[in-house]
Amino acid sequence: MKKPCHCAQHSHQKQELASLTTRLRREDRKITGPRAAILEILRQHSHPLTTKEIFAELPKGECDLVTIYRAMQLLEKLGMVKRFDFGDGAARFELVEEGDDGHHHHLICTQCAQVVEIEECFPPEIERRIAQQNGYRAVTHRLEFFGVCPDCQRLK
Amino acid sequence: MKKPCHCAQHSHQKQELASLTTRLRREDRKITGPRAAILEILRQHSHPLTTKEIFAELPKGECDLVTIYRAMQLLEKLGMVKRFDFGDGAARFELVEEGDDGHHHHLICTQCAQVVEIEECFPPEIERRIAQQNGYRAVTHRLEFFGVCPDCQRLK
DNA sequence: TTGTAATTGCAAATGATTTGCAATTAATTA
DNA sequence: TAATTAATTGCAAATCATTTGCAATTACAA
Ligand SMILES: [Mn+2]
Ligand SMILES: [Mn+2]
Ligand SMILES: [Zn+2]
Ligand SMILES: [Zn+2]
Numbered sequence: 001m002k003k004p005c006h007c008a009q010h011s012h013q014k015q016e017l018a019s020l021t022t023r024l025r026r027e028d029r030k031i032t033g034p035r036a037a038i039l040e041i042l043r044q045h046s047h048p049l050t051t052k053e054i055f056a057e058l059p060k061g062e063c064d065l066v067t068i069y070r071a072m073q074l075l076e077k078l079g080m081v082k083r084f085d086f087g088d089g090a091a092r093f094e095l096v097e098e099g100d101d102g103h104h105h106h107l108i109c110t111q112c113a114q115v116v117e118i119e120e121c122f123p124p125e126i127e128r129r130i131a132q133q134n135g136y137r138a139v140t141h142r143l144e145f146f147g148v149c150p151d152c153q154r155l156k
Numbered sequence: 157m158k159k160p161c162h163c164a165q166h167s168h169q170k171q172e173l174a175s176l177t178t179r180l181r182r183e184d185r186k187i188t189g190p191r192a193a194i195l196e197i198l199r200q201h202s203h204p205l206t207t208k209e210i211f212a213e214l215p216k217g218e219c220d221l222v223t224i225y226r227a228m229q230l231l232e233k234l235g236m237v238k239r240f241d242f243g244d245g246a247a248r249f250e251l252v253e254e255g256d257d258g259h260h261h262h263l264i265c266t267q268c269a270q271v272v273e274i275e276e277c278f279p280p281e282i283e284r285r286i287a288q289q290n291g292y293r294a295v296t297h298r299l300e301f302f303g304v305c306p307d308c309q310r311l312k
Numbered sequence: 313t314t315g316t317a318a319t320t321g322c323a324a325a326t327g328a329t330t331t332g333c334a335a336t337t338a339a340t341t342a
Numbered sequence: 343t344a345a346t347t348a349a350t351t352g353c354a355a356a357t358c359a360t361t362t363g364c365a366a367t368t369a370c371a372a
Contacts (some may be wrong), residue, residue, distance in 0.1 A: 022238075043248060056245050085241070085243050087241050087298060092179050094293035095229075101212060103176055107286060107287075107290055107292055108293065109292070116290050116292075117288060120282055120285075120286055122299065123279060123282075126279075127301070129276075130274060130276055130301060131263075131303055133307075134263055134306075135305070135307055135309075136263055136265070136301075136303035136304060136305055136306070137303055137304045138303050139263065139301055139302065139303030140301070140302055140303065141299060141300065141301045141302065142243060142298075142299070142300050142302070143278065143297060143298070143299045144297065144298050145283070145286060145287075145292075145295055145296070145297045146276050146295065146296055146297065146298070147287055147292035147293055147295030147296065148291070148293045148294050149290075149291070149292055150290075150291035150293060152293075153293055
């Protein structure tokens with residue numbers, strides 16, 4: 001049996017798993033094998049995953065693809081994951097910290113699909129102006145960047 | 157037979173239609189009934205249209221839905237239309253002026269889907285910084301705004 | 313342990329888009 | 343103007359991601 005590790009990094013992760021299951025139970029949801037496994041996989045990745053990428057990482061037979069689709073719908077509704085759209089027809093999901101809305105953007109390589117998490121956001125003042133000029137309320141945006149990553153430039 | 161009209165507006169449209177067919181022929185493409193009809197519909201709209209919106213506007217029996225899908229693929233490849241993704245599963249297309257790449261954005265009402273064409277773009281200097289910091293080249297972006305339009309605010 | 317609502321698997325349905333293929337046609341060419 | 347041919351089209355069927363119906367299973371509160 002492994003000794004439990006209490007370093008900052010791992011205690012953070014443990015914390016997270018507990019808080020995730022708590023969030024589910026708070027909504028009268030059950031912690032099931034498939035859900036725990038899905039959350040675990042999402043926790044191990046810093047970039048958004050497609051439904052079938054999650055499926056592929058799951059020990060074979062752990063659960064049906066449909067179950068993942070249903071889980072992602074639920075988790076999104078509960079605000080536990082954020083859905084992203086890279087424009088290739090498959091939705092991607094990323095875990096969201098409690099209390100956060102998960103809004104952020106990515107830079108995706110058009111050749112190998114490598115993903116970089118982006119800190120920058122569309123300037124709020126410009127967005128406010130756009131909303132105001134058109135009389136729209138509660139305006140937000142979807143934004144993703146595309147380009148050629150360093151590796152793919154080399155292979156040119 | 158109707159007399160030809162030479163007012164600014166119509167001559168502009170004629171010009172455009174001619175230039176559109178020219179662009180096609182330049183690539184050894186044929187000007188067919190369906191294509192002319194599709195281009196004509198696109199010319200009459202200032203917002204992007206889905207394939208089935210185009211289909212619906214076409215005189216019934218004018219052409220098959222598949223033909224529109226194929227036409228949009230061709231027109232996109234030739235740079236005559238720009239494809240947009242509002243995240244609802246259906247691609248939208250807008251005519252692009254010759255020599256232009258059609259890059260721009262929209263503000264979409266999340267309740268009634270009303271669309272506003274947006275002039276603003278993501279600040280180039282910030283995009284340049286994002287590209288540089290990550291070693292990416294040829295970086296561009298996809299960006300759409302979402303909010304509640306004036307009409308839908310009233311109906312609240 | 314029991315009761316019950318939540319969850320799951322499996323098959324089938326959807327909806328958008330693509331593909332195969334034989335018949336049709338626009339645009340040359342003779 | 344008629345013959346020639348590559349491009350185009352219609353129709354059916356195939357794909358792909360995602361959703362839905364339903365009966366069997368299960369988490370978990372009492
Ligand atoms: Mn991310
Ligand atoms: Mn537009
Ligand atoms: Zn943003
Ligand atoms: Zn832009």
